[in-house]
Amino acid sequence: MTKKLQKKRSLLSGKRLHSITQSHETKPTPKTLKPLRARQLIRRFHVLLKYKSAILSKLSQLKSVDTETYEDFSVDYKKWIYKQPKLKKIYETEWKNTWDKLKVNKTPDSVIDPKSNDVIDNSVTIEELVKLVGKIDSETEKRGGLETYQTASTLGQDAQRGGDSSKILTKWLSELGWGFPECSALEIGCLSSKNMISKCGVFDVIKRIDLHSQEPGVIEEQDFLKLPSPTSESNKFDCVSCSLVVNFVPSPELRGEMMCKMCEFLKNPTGERHSLLFFVLPLPCVENSRYCDLNTINLIWSKLGFQTLKYHQSNKLAYWLLKWEGESKVDKTFTVKKNEIRKGNKRNNFCVVIK
Numbered sequence: 001m002t003k004k005l006q007k008k009r010s011l012l013s014g015k016r017l018h019s020i021t022q023s024h025e026t027k028p029t030p031k032t033l034k035p036l037r038a039r040q041l042i043r044r045f046h047v048l049l050k051y052k053s054a055i056l057s058k059l060s061q062l063k064s065v066d067t068e069t070y071e072d073f074s075v076d077y078k079k080w081i082y083k084q085p086k087l088k089k090i091y092e093t094e095w096k097n098t099w100d101k102l103k104v105n106k107t108p109d110s111v112i113d114p115k116s117n118d119v120i121d122n123s124v125t126i127e128e129l130v131k132l133v134g135k136i137d138s139e140t141e142k143r144g145g146l147e148t149y150q151t152a153s154t155l156g157q158d159a160q161r162g163g164d165s166s167k168i169l170t171k172w173l174s175e176l177g178w179g180f181p182e183c184s185a186l187e188i189g190c191l192s193s194k195n196m197i198s199k200c201g202v203f204d205v206i207k208r209i210d211l212h213s214q215e216p217g218v219i220e221e222q223d224f225l226k227l228p229s230p231t232s233e234s235n236k237f238d239c240v241s242c243s244l245v246v247n248f249v250p251s252p253e254l255r256g257e258m259m260c261k262m263c264e265f266l267k268n269p270t271g272e273r274h275s276l277l278f279f280v281l282p283l284p285c286v287e288n289s290r291y292c293d294l295n296t297i298n299l300i301w302s303k304l305g306f307q308t309l310k311y312h313q314s315n316k317l318a319y320w321l322l323k324w325e326g327e328s329k330v331d332k333t334f335t336v337k338k339n340e341i342r343k344g345n346k347r348n349n350f351c352v353v354i355k
């Protein structure tokens with residue numbers, strides 16, 4: 001490959017050139033993206049993350065004969081692959097092939113195989129799974145990694161394009177006259193500390209977390225699913241905001257776990273002081289999913305002890321403001337299974353499962 005072509009590819013991917021074995025340098029992420037490009041990127045990252053999670057979970061079942069235990073296979077899988085020379089070679093070869101072949105500005109290929117309808121069936125071997133992980137990791141990197149995904153999402157928050165979603169939360173809080181002394185909030189999936197939730201003046205304390213912090217020191221780099229639940233009421237929050245995060249979570253079971261876990265972070269109601277949850281999903285998750293509709297989400301929230309105070313649909317998003325009735329109102333026995341609600345091949349597969 002000529003130097004010129006290499007440079008062009010690195011510019012397209014928004015990354016400096018590096019080999020898979022080199023330590024990754026800090027990569028420049030594009031500062032601007034056209035709205036259509038941003039939407040395409042967000043969609044592609046969701047697809048890649050979803051498949052990666054399914055493939056790693058299959059891989060962790062198949063490798064169960066391995067004696068070494070891994071604290072978190074979704075993070076440690078590379079250690080496991082690299083321990084075995086044959087698998088390491090498969091992973092690296094696929095990573096490099098994908099890196100060389102992928103044109104980031106072209107409509108991407110199917111992640112697994114269009115012939116198998118992208119289904120990971122039971123006959124798939126460890127080698128095939130490792131190859132798929134190599135392919136996904138390489139594409140993710142070549143598209144600029146999570147940072148680029150976040151840039152695309154931040155651009156979606158641009159005031160000229162409707163502003164960040166917490167603008168609706170603050171409007172609703174002011175309509176309700178909600179607010180207390182020493183009011184605290186937990187913002188899950190926080191892209192910026194300059195959002196309306198931070199500027200509205202209702203909250204004295206805001207804990208901001210994100211899988212990949214864009215503002216170290218202000219936004220804690222933390223997976224909400226791994227965040228230990230507070231053991232005392234004083235460490236809980238008056239409000240939890242979880243906007244456009246559950247749809248990012250890669251499996252239906254983890255989405256269910258995330259929704260249930262939010263309750264553990266909310267203060268139980270005392271007198272007039274009620275805790276709130278602000279929740280946002282892309283509209284297609286409830287309007288056009290094969291497995292989920294508005295009733296499903298509303299049922300889950302009501303079983304978890306929430307009462308809907310406000311609901312709003314824009315062209316693209318669904319917003320809820322929910323009041324929590326406390327631990328005693330949580331139905332700990334209810335389950336939600338993956339059931340087909342709508343038929344048709346133009347549907348998406350967004351789904352929440354509660355076990």
Ligand SMILES: C[S@@+](CC[C@H](N)C(=O)[O-])C[C@H]1O[C@@H](n2cnc3c(N)ncnc32)[C@H](O)[C@@H]1O
Pocket residue numbers: 150153157164165166188189190191209210211212222223224225242243244245248249280
């Ligand atoms: C589409 S952005 C939404 C950002 C913002 N809340 C909004 O409404 O525009 C999703 C964010 O959620 C973060 N995220 C996804 N899963 C997460 C998790 N398990 N824990 C913490 N953050 C997570 C991602 O890193 C990403 O920054």
